[in-house]
Structure formats: structure tokens, C-alpha cells
Amino acid sequence: xxxxxxxxxxxxxxxxxxxxxxxxxxxxxxxxxxxxxxxxxxxxxxxxxxxxxxxxxxxxxxxxxxxxxxxxxxxxxxxxxxxxxxxxxxxxxxxxxxxxxxxxxxxxxxxxxxxxxxxxxxxxxxxxxxxxxxxxxxxxxxxxxxxxxxxxxxxxxxxxxxxxxxxxxxxxxxxxxxxxxxxxxxxxxxxxxxxxxxxxxxxxxxxxxxxxxxxxxxxxx
Numbered sequence: 001x002x003x004x005x006x007x008x009x010x011x012x013x014x015x016x017x018x019x020x021x022x023x024x025x026x027x028x029x030x031x032x033x034x035x036x037x038x039x040x041x042x043x044x045x046x047x048x049x050x051x052x053x054x055x056x057x058x059x060x061x062x063x064x065x066x067x068x069x070x071x072x073x074x075x076x077x078x079x080x081x082x083x084x085x086x087x088x089x090x091x092x093x094x095x096x097x098x099x100x101x102x103x104x105x106x107x108x109x110x111x112x113x114x115x116x117x118x119x120x121x122x123x124x125x126x127x128x129x130x131x132x133x134x135x136x137x138x139x140x141x142x143x144x145x146x147x148x149x150x151x152x153x154x155x156x157x158x159x160x161x162x163x164x165x166x167x168x169x170x171x172x173x174x175x176x177x178x179x180x181x182x183x184x185x186x187x188x189x190x191x192x193x194x195x196x197x198x199x200x201x202x203x204x205x206x207x208x209x210x211x212x213x214x215x216x217x218x219x220x221x
Contacts, residue, residue, distance in 0.1 A: 037216045040168045048086055058221040060160055060206030064148045067205060068138055069099040072131055074201045075192035076122045082200070091120030096131065104135040130191035137189050153207065155181050160221075161208040171210045174199050 043053035061067055073092065077085045085092075095118050097103040107115075115121065115128050138148055145151040153159075155177050165171055178199035185193040202208045211218040 038214050039217070040212050040215045042168050046083065049083055052086055054217065057204055058206050058209050058211050058217060060221070062149045062153065064138075064142065065099065065101075067148055067152065068101045068135070070201055070204050071134065071138070072096065072099060074197050074204065075130060075134065076124070076127050077200070078127070078192050078194070078197055080122070085122075088121055091118070095121050101135040101138050104132060105139060107132045127192060134190050134193075141188070152181070156202075156207050160206050163208060163210055165210060165212045166214070168210070168212055171203070172199070175208075178202060 037054075039050060039053055043049040043057075061070065073085050073089065076092070093099060095115055112128055112132065116123050116125060141148050141151045145154075161177075163171070174195040178195045181202075182193055182195040182198045185198070199208075203210045206221060209218065209221055211221065
């Protein structure tokens with residue numbers, strides 16, 4: 001803090017001749033530095049990305065409806081950037097009946113054709129068809145395990161894995177757990193659920209805490 005005070009005083013002196021003005025400038029600048037939040041580097045600089053990082057990413061999700069939403073968004077992300085999906089998220093929400101898996105499981109060809117004409121979403125035929133298939137299989141897992149949440153959280157023994165990353169680039173693209181999860185989902189018939197996709201899903205839904213240790217959210221989630 002002393003270093004910040006001395007540097008800001010010197011900086012302020014070059015702009016303010018009055019000692020009072022200089023002191024005020026120093027206090028304001030120092031307070032800003034103290035309250036500025038340190039975030040994971042991948043989100044910095046984009047307001048939408050930062051809001052998602054601050055409010056959702058890495059927060060443990062246990063309700064099936066939200067888990068399904070993230071699962072669908074992650075499958076559409078395959079081969080694309082996550083920010084692209086986030087910018088279209090509300091379009092997806094409107095197009096896919098608020099991510100209601102019970103309704104999506106009943107989509108017929110007319111509805112699928114309608115979705116493929118919707119410029120607001122990712123118009124990938126394979127991914128749209130996979131969404132319907134995945135919704136149907138999602139409910140089969142609910143029947144087997146009581147909830148999809150119970151099934152998927154079972155891969156981490158019901159509690160988040162807390163990593164200790166110093167830099168977000170240290171996060172692995174896959175792990176043995178995401179490999180196992182992906183393999184099991186594929187065996188059940190799910191589509192676009194490769195290990196990389198599923199690890200991203202685990203990060204998003206808080207199954208693993210991959211906030212860097214210096215991030216203000218690391219201890220909060």
C-alpha cells in the first residue's frame with residue numbers, strides 16, 4: 001500500500017498543483033486499486049464474459065433444469081467459442097422452449113425444420129437433432145437415478161473438486177473423470193458429449209472449481 005501511495009502521489013503531483021487535490025486524487029486512486037476485482041484471465045475485457053464469470057461459472061448446480069441448459073449449450077459450443085454461445089443464449093432459450101427438456105424430447109420434424117431456419121441460434125442439423133435425442137436420454141437417466149443431478153454428480157462423489165490453478169491456462173482440457181463421464185454418456189446414446197465438452201460442463205456447473213487461486217471467486221463458489 002505504501003508503494004501505491006508514493007506512486008500515485010507522484011503521478012497526481014504532475015497534474016495537480018494543490019496539495020489538497022493531490023491528496024484527494026491519491027485516496028480515490030488507492031481505493032479503486034483496493035476494490036478492483038481480480039478475475040480469471042479468460043473473461044477479462046468483455047462485459048458479458050465477466051458477468052458470466054462473476055455470477056455463474058463454477059457455481060455448483062444441482063437442479064436438473066439448469067444442468068440440462070448447460071449441457072445443451074455446451075454441446076452446441078463444440079468446435080466454437082463459449083462467448084459465441086453466450087451471445088446467443090437468450091435466442092437459444094426462446095427457440096428451445098426455455099430449455100424445457102420434457103418439451104424438447106417431443107420435438108417433431110416440423111419443429112426441427114423450424115429451428116434450422118432460426119438465424120438466432122447455431123443452425124447445425126446434427127446438433128439440433130442431438131438436442132432432441134439428448135433430452136429423451138436425459139429423462140431416461142432421471143428414471144434410473146432419481147435425477148440427472150444424482151447421476152452426474154456421482155462422478156465426483158457429490159462434491160466439487162477444488163483445483164489450485166495459478167493461471168487459467170493451466171486448466172486441463174480433459175481429465176480421467178471427464179473421460180469416464182463422456183464414455184458413459186456416449187454408451188447411453190448421447191451425442192456431442194466428448195471429454196472436452198464434458199470437462200467444460202463440469203467447470204461451468206461447479207463440479208470442478210477451476211477459478212485461479214488469485215480470482216475473487218475462488219473462495220466464493
